Amino acid sequence: MHVQRYLEFGLFEPDPAAAADTPRFDPSSAARVARAERLRRDLGLNYAGAVLASELLDRISELKARP
Numbered sequence: 001m002h003v004q005r006y007l008e009f010g011l012f013e014p015d016p017a018a019a020a021d022t023p024r025f026d027p028s029s030a031a032r033v034a035r036a037e038r039l040r041r042d043l044g045l046n047y048a049g050a051v052l053a054s055e056l057l058d059r060i061s062e063l064k065a066r067p
Helices: 002-008 028-043 047-065
Strands: none
Touching: 002 028, 002 047, 028 047
C-alpha cells in the first residue's frame, strides 16, 4: 500500500526494460521508501511532503558530493 502511494507520487520509477506484468525497481528504491516512511513517521509528514523532503535530501547529498 505505502509503496504504491510513493510510486504514484514519483519517489521512484520502475525499470522501463522490465515487463509490464512484473515491474522491476532499482535497489536504491527500497532505501528511498524507507527514508520517506521515517520522515512520515517521525515528522508527521503526508506522502507528498515525505516525497518532497526525500528529493530535497537527495539534492543536498548531490551538492555536497561536488568538488
